[in-house]
Every structure is written in C-alpha cells, then in structure tokens.
Amino acid sequence: MSIHVLFLAAEAEPFVKIGGLGDVAGALPDTIYHLTKNLPPDEKVDMRVVLPYHFAIKQKEFKPKHLGQFNVHSNDRAFPCQVYEYDKDGMPIYFLDGEPIDEKSPVYSQDPIHDGYKFVFFSLAALGLPEFLDWRVDVLHGNDWHTATAIYALNHLESLPNTLKETKTLHTLHNLPYMGVGVQQALTDFGLPPTKDKSLPEWARHLPLPLGLLYADMIIAVSPNYAKEVLTPEFGCGLSEFLKTKGAALDGIVNGLDTDVWNPETDEMIAQKFSSHTLSLRMDNKRALQQKFDLLVNDDIPLLTLISRMDPQKGIDIVLKGLSYWADLPWQAILLGTGNPVVEEMARQLQEVYPDRVRSVIDFNGKLAHQLYAGADIFMMPSRYEPCGLSQMISMRYGCVPIARATGGLVDTIEHISHKVNGGTGFLFDEPYPSVFAVTLKRALKHYANKETWKKIQLNGMKIDFSWENSAQKYIDVYKALLN
Numbered sequence: 497m498s499i500h501v502l503f504l505a506a507e508a509e510p511f512v513k514i515g516g517l518g519d520v521a522g523a524l525p526d527t528i529y530h531l532t533k534n535l536p537p538d539e540k541v542d543m544r545v546v547l548p549y550h551f552a553i554k555q556k557e558f559k560p561k562h563l564g565q566f567n568v569h570s571n572d573r574a575f576p577c578q579v580y581e582y583d584k585d586g587m588p589i590y591f592l593d594g595e596p597i598d599e600k601s602p603v604y605s606q607d608p609i610h611d612g613y614k615f616v617f618f619s620l621a622a623l624g625l626p627e628f629l630d631w632r633v634d635v636l637h638g639n640d641w642h643t644a645t646a647i648y649a650l651n652h653l654e655s656l657p658n659t660l661k662e663t664k665t666l667h668t669l670h671n672l673p674y675m676g677v678g679v680q681q682a683l684t685d686f687g688l689p690p691t692k693d694k695s696l697p698e699w700a701r702h703l704p705l706p707l708g709l710l711y712a713d714m715i716i717a718v719s720p721n722y723a724k725e726v727l728t729p730e731f732g733c734g735l736s737e738f739l740k741t742k743g744a745a746l747d748g749i750v751n752g753l754d755t756d757v758w759n760p761e762t763d764e765m766i767a768q769k770f771s772s773h774t775l776s777l778r779m780d781n782k783r784a785l786q787q788k789f790d791l792l793v794n795d796d797i798p799l800l801t802l803i804s805r806m807d808p809q810k811g812i813d814i815v816l817k818g819l820s821y822w823a824d825l826p827w828q829a830i831l832l833g834t835g836n837p838v839v840e841e842m843a844r845q846l847q848e849v850y851p852d853r854v855r856s857v858i859d860f861n862g863k864l865a866h867q868l869y870a871g872a873d874i875f876m877m878p879s880r881y882e883p884c885g886l887s888q889m890i891s892m893r894y895g896c897v898p899i900a901r902a903t904g905g906l907v908d909t910i911e912h913i914s915h916k917v918n919g920g921t922g923f924l925f926d927e928p929y930p931s932v933f934a935v936t937l938k939r940a941l942k943h944y945a946n947k948e949t950w951k952k953i954q955l956n957g958m959k960i961d962f963s964w965e966n967s968a969q970k971y972i973d974v975y976k977a978l979l980n
C-alpha cells in the first residue's frame with residue numbers, strides 16, 4: 497500500500513507564489529511524487545497537495561475540475577466548501593473555495609482578522625477533504641502558520657472519520673516569527689478553544705503555529721542549523737523552552753533549488769550562457785551589466801550585488817552602511833529589491849552618494865535578477881535570520897560568490913572560507929553589524945584580486961548539487977519513520 501500524504505500550503509508554484517514557501521510547496525511534493533511513482537506500491541508516495549482557491553489562481557489558465565462540495569462547520573453555521581481538482585502531471589492538486597476565501601482578496605491581506613478566517617476555514621476544509629474523497633491520510637504535512645490549525649484541529653475533533661483515524665502529522669517550519677497573530681477569534685468561532693497545555697507559554701496557547709507545533713508528531717525546520725537556532729532565546733521567539741520539549745521530534749532538512757529554472761547553461765534571460773567548463777564566457781554577463789547600468793566597463797573592478805525583499809529580516813541596512821567603509825577601494829554595486837520604504841530610501845541615497853558606482857533598482861524584476869546572478873562577482877546576503885534562504889544557492893550555481901551572515905540555512909549551504917580556500921564556496925560573517933560585514937568584504941576582495949583563487953571558489957560553488965532530490969528523499973524517510 498502506498499503512503500498517502502496530504503500536503504497543505506497557502507501558496508505553491510506554479511499556481512501562486514508570494515515568497516519562499518511558494519517555491520518549496522511547488523517543488524517538494526512534486527519531487528517526492530516523481531521520485532517514487534515507479535517504485536513498488538509500498539515505496540510509493542501518493543502525494544496530494546491542497547491549496548486555497550485564491551483569486552490570483554482563478555485569474556490564471558489552470559482550469560481545475562469541480563468535484564463537488566461539503567460543509568465546514570463553525571459554532572453557528574455551515575460554510576459550503578467547493579472542491580476543485582487539477583492534474584499536475586499525474587499528481588492531484590486540490591483547490592478549496594468557500595466564503596472566507598473570498599472573491600478578490602490577495603493571498604495575504606493586510607488584515608490579520610480576515611486572514612485568520614481564511615486560513616482557519618482552509619485548514620478545517622483540508623481536514624474535511626479526505627472524507628469527501630474517501631481517501632485515507634497517512635501523513636498530514638502542514639506548512640507555516642496558515643495550515644498549522646489543521647494539526648491542532650485533528651487532535652481536537654470529537655470523532656474522526658476513518659480516513660483520518662491513523663493519521664500522523666508533520667509540520668514544516670519556514671519562519672517562526674510568523675505565528676498567526678490575530679487569528680484567535682476565528683479559532684474560537686470555528687470551535688477551537690485555546691489549549692490548556694502548560695508546555696506552551698500562555699501567550700501562545702491561542703496562536704495557530706504554536707498550537708500546530710504542540711501537536712505535530714514531527715517538526716521539520718527548513719535547515720538543520722535553523723532547527724538548532726530556534727532552541728535559543730535569540731531565535732526562538734519566546735518558544736525556545738517549549739521547542740526543547742519536542743526533543744528528537746524537531747529536526748531540520750535543507751530546502752533544494754529548482755535546478756531547471758536556475759541553470760546558467762540554459763538560462764534564456766542572460767546575455768551569455770556558461771557552465772563550469774566555460775567559465776570564462778561569464779565575463780560577457782558582467783560587461784553587459786556594466787554597460788546597461790552605465791558603470792565603468794572594466795573586468796577587474798569587483799561587481800557586487802544584492803537581490804532581496806527589502807525587509808528588516810534581510811539586514812540590507814547592514815550592507816548599505818558597510819559599503820561606505822571602503823569608499824577608497826574600487827568596486828561597483830547593483831542593488832535590486834522592493835519592500836520597506838525606509839530601506840528603499842537608504843538604497844536610493846547610497847546611489848546619490850556614489851553616483852559613479854552604485855545603482856539601486858527599487859523593483860521586483862525577475863529577469864534582472866537572473867542577469868545579476870550571472871554577471872556580478874559577489875552576492876551579499878546579510879540576513880538577520882534566515883531559516884533556509886534560496887538566493888545564496890542560486891548565486892553559487894551561477895558562479896557569484898556569496899558573502900552572507902552566519903545564520904540559519906546560510907551556514908548549512910555555504911562552505912566558509914577562513915584562510916585557505918580548499919572546498920570553500922563563500923564568506924560568512926557573525927555579528928550583524930556594518931563593520932563586521934565590511935571586514936569580511938575586504939577579505940573577499942583580497943581573494944578576488946587573485947584570479948586563480950577566485951576561479952577555484954566559483955567552481956567549488958558551481959559544482960555543489962542543490963537539487964531537490966536529496967532533500968525530498970529525507971522527507972520520504974521521515975514519512976516512513978512516522979508510520980513505523
């Protein structure tokens with residue numbers, strides 16, 4: 497008998513993507529499904545993904561089939577839930593719709609109460625789906641606060657249908673600070689009172705993420721290092737003591753990368769394709785950037801880049817201040833991103849101070865991102881915290897050497913260069929201060945000056961296998977362990 501996994505997420509590629517969760521929920525179930533589909537029945541994972549039928553998905557070309565409806569009950573009424581099914585290359589995707597997932601709201605609105613009803617309804621609807629389909633669930637796999645309510649509710653339902661009687665739960669932790677504040681009323685209205693369990697601090701007993709984590713049979717953080725960090729007061733957001741009580745039921749698996757999309761050998765968006773065997777061609781991409789941005793066209797001036805949501809988590813201010821330490825050294829920088837207006841303004845100002853060498857592009861521009869990965873020499877990623885992170889993996893695959901804060905998944909994915917290069921792929925710095933970043937940047941620039949050394953660092957990074965297969969296999973092992 498195959499392993500039945502119901503995978504719940506608020507967003508997933510290619511249907512709808514807002515952030516890193518969308519990348520993971522797009523690639524991980526898919527990889528698991530394809531890795532196992534030709535195996536004997538008891539090794540096969542029958543993977544099914546459930547998403548809210550967001551307005552943004554309805555706008556797209558996918559035309560899922562309407563299967564029918566069932567009711568989700570709040571304390572005082574029944575909400576019809578419409579079930580749609582889409583066949584993604586053999587793997588079923590279910591879109592659930594109903595009044596709280598209303599007509600025209602964005603995937604995440606600015607209103608926590610609205611989002612609360614939407615995702616509590618969605619979580620409960622996802623729990624109603626197995627009975628509607630008459631399909632047994634072996635593992636319920638949740639992601640982030642949006643779907644954590646399903647795990648809590650599974651442990652609260654008075655009488656479980658046969659399809660959910662033996663179900664084990666796994667929750668992937670992408671970002672601990674987002675716990676679902678504002679959802680309490682929705683939980684209460686849908687018959688889910690705060691827990692009385694004292695292992696959670698009192699303030700957390702009515703929040704979806706802590707409630708899901710409390711009852712999850714297994715918690716997987718998106719990198720092994722983040723799984724350790726959340727046990728410390730600095731990263732634990734008030735839950736470190738509680739998370740320690742989970743013991744071996746908390747572990748980490750690093751995310752993978754879609755190596756088809758992110759491949760410098762086949763990338764149609766860049767000026768010149770290249771690979772580890774034709775690395776010298778890469779320089780055309782750098783020249784193209786220098787020309788496009790009206791910077792001095794010179795192969796030897798190190799070109800730095802930063803591509804990021806401009807959000808306090810990402811620590812962009814650290815880089816913006818740190819660069820000024822080396823105003824007397826030759827470098828150029830192109831910064832790309834949008835988000836927090838204060839950070840955006842800082843980036844604009846940096847360009848005003850250094851009009852001959854800094855370009856700040858306040859935009860979300862996928863094509864330019866590809867070009868920057870392919871042409872810049874150094875990728876800056878100063879995150880204050882980073883559960884996994886994706887862009888450092890992309891940059892290494894494109895021969896753009898990362899300088900990153902030593903936090904979360906950045907530690908697991910970047911091989912730090914201290915003195916000798918050996919297998920090193922980038923440079924990590926500890927404290928999130930501009931001066932510490934600046935010192936590390938200077939070390940990196942010293943290595944950059946030696947062409948042979950630099951090439952070795954680039955090749956080390958380009959050769960690493962960041963594909964999803966390894967991580968997907970680890971998730972499969974966790975499913976099996978849960979069922980034994």
Ligand code: GLC
Pocket residue numbers: 515516517520670671718751882883884885886
């Ligand atoms: C969150 C984290 C990021 C991680 C992503 C996918 O966005 O901030 O580090 O890569 O989730 O797991």
